[in-house]
Amino acid sequence: MRWKEKILTLTPYQPGKSIESVKKEYNLEQIVKLASNENPFGCSKSVLEALQVHLNDLAIYPDGYAANLRETLAQFLQVEEDELIFGNGSDNLIQIISRALLHPGASTVMAAPTFSQYRHNAVIEGAIIKEVPLINGEHDLDGMLEAIDDNTNIVWVCSPNNPTGTYIPENKLTSFLDKVPSNILVVLDEAYYEYVTADDYYNSIDLTRKYENLIVLRTFSKIYGLASLRVGYGVANRNIIKALEPAREPFNVNTFGQLAAAAAVKDQNFVEECKLKNRQGLQQFYNFCEQNNLSYYPSQTNFILIDFNVDGDRVFQFLLEKGFIVRSGKALGFPTAVRITVGSHEQNEGVLKALGEFLAQLKTESVGVQGESV
Missing domain, CATH: 3.90.1150.10 (Aspartate Aminotransferase, domain 1)
Structure with a gap:
């Protein structure tokens, strides 16, 4: 083989x-x-109640468009429905993005150490990996800018970062985004967004309005307590979402995950x-x-x-x-x-x-x- x-x-x-x-x-x-x-x-008790209603639907394929979850989440986030993409956890979205944009000869920039799946998927796609060491546990944004070249297709930013738990303040992030070329996708991974209490944290959804090369990833696996059901989502302008959708597997978010996530987001x-x-x-x-x-x-x-x-x-x-x-x-x-x-x-x-x-x-x-x- x-x-x-x-x-x-x-x-x-x-x-x-x-x-x-x-x-x-x-x-x-x-x-x-x-x-x-x-x-x-x-997880929220409302999630358990929602799941009980559909226990007899196991023979039916999930809604491939995740229509109910899409509508619920769009209203909650105050975004358009076509500005959302869903995955089998945010890991799946990392895989989809890598599959769509990385290939031999393309490069990708990330911090080190950070979430391992950025690098893992880049290796699978044969891309050139540029890792920029953390400084005192934080992203070296200047170093990441220097690592960008004509072949760079994706820059990964994990904030708060895993495994350090550190975050990027708003002024530093926007200054960074201002300098990243508009033809390079910046992936802002916010798996731990709901735990953040820092006063100088940013509104990443608003940032997707200003920066058309930005996609924000979040998950229902952490604070929502739905890790076993694997539901993640991305928010970006509709052009990015439209380009990524063909790389998404059909029915990639299961029925119970969709039901649970829609119920969970309503219980803030x-x-x-x-x-x-x-x-x-x-x-x-x-x-x-x-x-x-x-x-x-x-x-x-x-x-x-x-x-x-x-x-x-x-x-x-x-x-x-x-x-x-x-x-x-x-x-x-x-x-x-x-x-x-x-x-x-x-x-x-x-x-x-x-x-x-x-x-x-x-x-x-x-x-x-x-x-x-x-």
Whole structure:
């Protein structure tokens, strides 16, 4: 078989360990998963009610146009219906955009580290990848502008960024967009948009009106709590959407995902409650880090990246054996850090207690080493 040469160098996306596999491997009864940035508070009750109505429709194909969801979301966002595109999660939209615009000889610009699927899809399409290192956990926008060349078709901007949780202030983003050539698509990935509380954050939907080469990606997997149903969407001017649609697979958003997303967006009280609880949870982590002199990035998401100055895999394994699943920073470009999803108040207390035990163990080891060297 004549496989694409580039695809043979790739490894599949590695999701966090599942709860059931950890229970079985370590003979644990209770597991707290804080690895995939899921909403610990689930989803709106209105979603569950909406799904009950259509349980007998499994034999019917989904609405390929997502008409009801399209109308609901367009009204909520105050955009036109033909300015929306839907995907099987925003990952699917990243794939669609890459498929439509990237090819051998084309280049794409992104930060590093950032969400891995930008690079992954670019490799599959055989594109030239230009990665610009973060500066203090933030996008180097000037460096990204310098990386743009005549062959650049896509620039990826993740704000808030995964895995750092940092964001780009409005003045810096608009200054950047002013300088990107109008024939290059800028993808603004806002998977964690609903968690943002920063005063100088921008209205990205308004920006799509000003910049016709901008598409904004969002998802129902995070604060809306619909990760298992995989619904994402993009907002851009109708010309971009029209050009992307042929690269979208038919029926790519399932019926239950469409129903759930339409119900979820109508319950903004649930969203605001989760946003508040997340801020309170982040403060628990901030307090712990400051008490223990640990470096971290202030986050505008529902996760926090903490530097422990030891192998991140070691922290990950310690917590795993205590019944907490997190993500080692080693695979995320931060080898001495771990990324932890903000859970409920009780879940946060539990993982922080375990981390306190880990730090105490490190201190004991350090004293032992010093004693041996005397």
